Amino acid sequence: MKELVINLLKQRGVKLRSIAEIAYDLQSPYNPGLTLEDCIISVEQVFEKREVQHTILTGLALDKMAEEDNLEEPLATIIKTDEPLYGIDESLAMTIANIYGTIGVTSFGYLDKKKTGIIEELDSSEGRVDTFLDDIVAGIASAASARLAHQLKKEEQAEIS
């Protein structure tokens, strides 16, 4: 299933590498030796989690149904216009961000406001519905970054002892 969801994202224009770049931007200020390669591996690990796979499948199905006009009103318009008070996309994506603890959730909140990298492009894409996709990308990047933060800490403690 991991390969399947990675392919689904690629079909929607999101490469694993683009998500890793956001994780790099989040984590590199705290972690000078960090490489993009480390972030790619961390994103790969996040994709292993079943909860992440289920969230991606569900969110992208809703985007697609909205894009192909297969939803009834008023939900169709709410999702198509990414209605500001519709919070289901953020709620779902936060279950991804939360997998490695609260650090992921605060990073997600930051990305949700700043919309860096590929997230910005998705959020403003014309003629498409990426209401869930942009939040899912932010959720995966946040989780990958939180995972690296925990890992860094473990290495520091191992050096001390």
Add this chain to the structure above:
Amino acid sequence: MKELVINLLKQRGVKLRSIAEIAYDLQSPYNPGLTLEDCIISVEQVFEKREVQHTILTGLALDKMAEEDNLEEPLATIIKTDEPLYGIDESLAMTIANIYGTIGVTSFGYLDKKKTGIIEELDSSEGRVDTFLDDIVAGIASAASARLAHQLKKEEQAEIS
């Protein structure tokens, strides 16, 4: 929108009264003077919340798409069979349960295991897909019960002072 979601639930066989009965079962042990009428009013208040309305619209759309075979695999089978490790239905419903604080979330967990009243009937319905619906009903009942718990407390404190 409130009337719309109440009607959507009715079309799926869930009356407001049935949800109120579950809230009554949850709350009456702590609140001897409680009536079913109080619980109906409390459920009505929960339906006022936009976050609740959005969750109902989204969850029931997914149930319907699964029932009408409009979802792609593997999500179609996951939702149709209510795959035990698929937690998106619970996650969504918990955002409802959570509206009046942690008491709602613990009640939701209890209902998820015990499946009392209408929840039991939905969970075992043949030829239909109620994967999101049963959790949504549990979420609304839990929120309505938590709201009554907070209200009771306020009245007690008013009597003391």
Add this chain to the structure above:
Amino acid sequence: MKELVINLLKQRGVKLRSIAEIAYDLQSPYNPGLTLEDCIISVEQVFEKREVQHTILTGLALDKMAEEDNLEEPLATIIKTDEPLYGIDESLAMTIANIYGTIGVTSFGYLDKKKTGIIEELDSSEGRVDTFLDDIVAGIASAASARLAHQLKKEEQAEIS
């Protein structure tokens, strides 16, 4: 109890007005007519919530016990140094941010990274322990801002209909 927690915050150097200023910064870009007075009222409303009062009492008690050397190791050092992977302060504050839905949680994540206004001053205060306080302030400001976002939406919808 509302007055009590407002006074507790004042004793720790945090005025209601300083929290309202952060809420103003968060919300004014989306809400051109917003005044600081609106934000002060919104912060006052957040303080009415029992869950908020309990969180403030608990968090400030932990800060104080750490400051007065009444905690055992290793918790004493963890709280005194605001150990980066200690997430209990953020978890507690997010229960405040979450009261008006997911918008509050994303704002909290943003503030946690940007540390604007009084939050910045608290986070870097010497000789004091404000590990919980800075997150609590961010949580209250986020909740007050989310409350205003929901209110604005209601007014817009009332104008349309």
Add this chain to the structure above:
Amino acid sequence: MKELVINLLKQRGVKLRSIAEIAYDLQSPYNPGLTLEDCIISVEQVFEKREVQHTILTGLALDKMAEEDNLEEPLATIIKTDEPLYGIDESLAMTIANIYGTIGVTSFGYLDKKKTGIIEELDSSEGRVDTFLDDIVAGIASAASARLAHQLKKEEQAEIS
């Protein structure tokens, strides 16, 4: 730190084995081959998590401060009497329950209502303050049970493929 928190719990009368017994009760209906030994190993794994260790340290410090009359009012009375609308103990414990996804949170809600095994004894202990402890035990048992549920699923899928 893992050994330290296991010892802290033992000092408060909670053995790892008692927590494993609750996890066994939760999980054995779905998992016929499950042994108590499996549950002990799963509880051990939960104790490895830093977020769990931090929550235990913080919760037990608050219980102890309340028991030794080192908290100010009104928090002292709220924690000593486990005031029904004080939800900080449940909120903290749910961050533990949540580590292996939503299954843990629903199990936690169930335990919070049913109070089986050692949780019952703690909840009714005279002359002591176990306001945080009983929820922490429920949180650990729920997480350990959720971990076993995910593991079982993986084994089933490995057999199929």
